[in-house]
Amino acid sequence: MTDKQPLLTPLLRWFMFAMVLANIAGSMYTILLPIYLTKLGASVVQVGLVFTLSSIVILILQIFGGWISDSIGRLRAIAIGSVGGVIGFIFMLLANSWETMLLAIAVSQIPYALVGPSFGAFIAENSTQDNRGRVYGITDTIYQITGVIGPPLGGFIAGMYGFKPMLFVAAIFYTLAAGLRIWMATSMRSPEEPSPQKLTTKSFKSSLTLMVGMVLSGGVVTWIFITDGVRDIAFRLSSELQPLYLEQIAGIPIVQIGLLGAIFSIGMMFTPILSGRISDKYGERVPISLGFLMIFFAYLIFIQVSDFIGFAITWAIFGISVGLLSPAYQSLVSKVVPQKNLGIFIGMFRSSLGLISLPAPLIGAQLWTRFTPKVPFIITAILALISVIPTWFKFKIPEDEG
Secondary structure, X not given: OXXXXXXXXXXXXXXXXXHHHHHHHHHHHHXXXXXXXXXXXXXXXXXXXXXXXXXXXXXXXXXXHHHHHHHXXXXXXXXXXXXXXXXXXXXXXXXXXXXXXXXXXXXXXHHHHHHHHHHHHHHXXXXXXOOHHHHHHHHHHHHOHHHHHHHHHHHHHHHHHOHHHHHHHHHHHHHHHHHHHHHHHHHOOOOOOOOOOOOOHHHHHHHHHHHHHHHOOOOHHHHHHHHHHHHHHHHHXXXXXXXXXXXXXXXXXXXXXXXXXXXXXXXXXXXXXXXXHHHHHHOOHHHHHHHHHHHHHHHHHHOOOOOHHHHHHHHHHHHHHHHHHHHHHHXXXXXXXXXXXXHHHHHHHHHHHHHHOOOHHHHHHHHHHHOOOOHHHHHHHHHHHHHHHHHHHHOOOOOOOO
């Protein structure tokens, strides 16, 4: 009788260690960035404008990032993106106005364009169809270490010493991760990784044509695109405004806002493995539908409470909800898209959805100022509830798909 193989290979363990280091850095400042922009002189509408304009960069780069990942390999693409991330941190440290911070945020999108499409594809290459949901579940659980450490650390440093020292500490974490990723790219390789291919216009056009055809086919991929588009629009209406609501409307201090980020990650730690097991046994539509339903209830609580305890409960439910959604979505995509094209599909998918939701932060800010600050969050709640219907009825993998 052979020994049972561990879900995470040694290569995946190194991969996740580097990912945790890099994303501790990112999560230290992300939740506080809207507040920092207001400290640099931006209004609520200008904060929405910053996130709308900076999103354009990742829209342009993600498709190419996914194609590069498919062609030269996941680890190499991640290493290249990480170099761009170090440059982005340097720009953020030098920025002294919200306008220059806009440029810095745009540069910091480079690693997301290359790392984002490679992350899920790399895990798919290092797992099997039978255990993929569980592998995504355990990697998502490990990933939440970043949220447990990063936001409270960032909030503490920013609250005690200011935003610049916080960004400097974050830059140190990210630079260490970038060094580790470069070492991995030059000395390691996934067993299922194909040989590197030349980056040619023909290969890019061929891959893109295949992916567009799948999105327009009317099958599972089409419905993933539609529901994820609705979800993306809904969340981007309000997500960048949440820290401002907490600070300006509810009066929550920066240190406690950082703690909410940690509570979200602790909540999310409880469900990814469960989501993966349910996905492998009963299908991905079960945890995805349940996740959308819980997000709806979380927003209902959010618009009613006004103290830290109430928001802590809300963020815990948010975490549990996303923990249900994330591994199930990743597992579903990996089963209905050819593995060798996963990078460009994820890049194209995110870019297309980003283009659709591009005006959402600005629209959310306008709704905040023209009506009441609660309106963007109410609309997000309603769209999350509506999303339950197509996910339950359409997220089924036919026998000939996957």
